[in-house]
Amino acid sequence: MTARETRNRRFLSDLFAGPFRGHGIIMDPEWIAYDWTQGDVAVSSKPVQDWMPLALRNYEAMVARHEALDDDSVPYVRIQTGTEVFAAAFGCSVHIYRDAPGSPLCALPLVTTAQEADRLEMPDLSARPLDRIFEFARLLREQVGPDVPIGGVDIQSPFDIAALVWRKQDLMVAMIEEPEAVKRLVAKCERLLELFLSEFKRQFPNCNLCHCPTAWAPPDLECWLSEDEAGSMSGAMFEQFCAPSLTGLSQAFGGLFIHCCADADHQYSRFARLPNLRGLNRVFQASGPRPAIEAFSQGTVLIVAWTGEAEAHRMLDLALPTTRFLFNMPAQPLEEAKATYARLRERCPRQ
Helix, strand or coil: CCHHHHHHHHHHHHHHHCCCCCCEEEECCCCCCCCHHHCCCCCCCCCHHHHHHHHHHHHHHHHHHHHHHCCCCCCCECCCCCCCHHHHHCCCCEECCCCCCCCCCEECCCECCHHHHHHCCCCCCCCCCHHHHHHHHHHHHHHHCCCCCEECCCCECHHHHHHHHECHHHHHHHHHHCHHHHHHHHHHHHHHHHHHHHHHHHHCCCEECCCCCCCCCCHHHCCEEECCHHHHCCHHHHHHHCHHHHHHHHHHHCCEEEEECCCCHHHHHHHHHCCCEEEEEECCCCCCCHHHHHHHCCCCEEEEECCCHHHHHHHHHHCCCCCCEEEEECCCCHHHHHHHHHHHHHHCCCC
């Protein structure tokens, strides 16, 4: 591990759970996209070794960008999946978008009734695609060595996994008519996530569970997941169906990072009550970033991605004295990235 990477680990650890020493800036490289139409790393018979060159090239691109810019990134090797992983472990079939090779995979629903949901058994770690994820991670570690963080897979929240397994329109009705059955399926999804994450951290203690966007956080502070169904329900329903499992995972793993791209500003007060919410990545809706800045400027880092430099400066103008940002800037050609980074770094010096 280089001195620069050691410095950045310390800086980001402090940003998420320590003294504030400045806003963070991570400059994405120009990624090489997976062509999922050539196979499926999650469920097909295609050897996982075939995916190694692409994963390693993307890691090398991250290292090169980090070295060229001296940004706040911690390069890691990514295991890239769609949202299908844990639903597929329950038995869902997986859809590949043949007409859109770069589109991630997705799971197709498996159950439509409470009775069918109750009959589902919680899978173990030998289930596909989970066994292949571990196989892939072991091969990557052999290639890059133990000092390079191994990135985790796309992790949906327990409720979001349930919403992939249970056909959505039927699940929404069941939330009213058979709420206990919904909670039982969510509980199975939570146990599966806890089992998977505990074993992944045991086998790969130098892991990075960030799947969206491309930041880094110390393994002892994180469960990192997507909570996108929060936008489709009321606050009371969120408290009933989502908050208990999110709280449980945060307590089990020392903290929680949430990605949410739903129209979910109305859930901010509930998100803020979750214990040890270390970071929140939002795709801001019509109301913009101000409500999030006002709701989470007491310890939760706002991880900003997919936005241009002008918008980043606007957010800095809106920041409160206690706001913490991590700007995960989108890919640009190298010379443009250098200029963007220099301007943002001048605005956000490291202390």
